[in-house]
Amino acid sequence: MRIPCPICGTRDRREFYYQGAAELLHRPAPDAGDAAWDDYLHNRDNPCGETRDLWFHEAGCGAWLVVTRNTATHEVMGAELAEKVAS
Secondary structure: OEEEEOOOEEEEHHHOEEEEEHHHHOOOOOOOOHHHHHHHHHOOOOOOOEEEEEEEOOOOOOOEEEEEEEOOOOOEEEEEEHHHHHO
16 A cells, blocks of 8 residues: 655555544543543444544654545545644
8 A cells, every 4th residue: 555645755554654543633622531531542443435544654754644545445545744634
């Protein structure tokens, strides 16, 4: 799989570290309660099809990316800097 880093260009996925679904960027409030934090920390979806995932360009520029890809076909539709998505 090749990931299009907005800073370095397209690179092999082995340069990146997969962190999980991009919704992990949106944490519960500090006072959200134990149930909300337990769900955030321990429960994950395993969708088939298009996803938005958080990846770290570990062997490159060190940027955090949100990568849109299809888990069934392994097609990568694009990537953007996570800092732009989170703001």
